[in-house]
Amino acid sequence: MPKVTHFEISANEPEKVIPFYEKIFGWKTTKLEGPVEYWAVQTGPDTEPGIDGGFFRPNEWFSGTVNTIEVTDLDEYLDKVRHHGGEVVTEKMTIPGVGYLAYCKDVEGTLFGLTERDPGAGGWRKSESTP
Known part of the structure; x- marks a missing residue:
């Protein structure tokens, strides 16, 4: 969980x-x-x-x-947010040596972060895979 x-x-x-x-x-x-x-x-x-x-x-x-909530697969959870009526506010971002991060809003507009740990993550960039 x-x-x-x-x-x-x-x-x-x-x-x-x-x-x-x-x-x-x-x-x-x-x-x-x-x-x-x-x-x-x-x-x-x-x-x-x-x-x-x-x-x-x-x-x-x-x-x-x-x-910010840590998840095992950020892309999967971004899809879940969209599916259940939430909004993905930022694209998936790489945080070097930490992993990946995106910000979302719930169905009432409350902002929260999602992160996926990956110590091998490279330089600062936004992912092209997430809109």
Whole structure:
């Protein structure tokens, strides 16, 4: 059964918001390289329960908090989202060394992410296979 494995928090001024969370919760934040400004967040040791996340600047299709669900086959789950009345908001994207990611909306318009783990995933690109 797929589980929520990641969260994202949008921030107009990440440089201001990130220290807030770091000071209160002790989170460790790292700015990642890539085509989108993104800060990865480690919320605690991997040996303890919980999930890690990230910060991003709001964009034209979302601001707020997003939960990401890990699945075994991203293309299969994107088809399921469409079949059951949801919307695929972004194309399947490659995240180097991590895997693949896409964002969707449920039948009420709530945004969520889907990810497929593949440590062998190559450079930043959008897949041509997913509309």
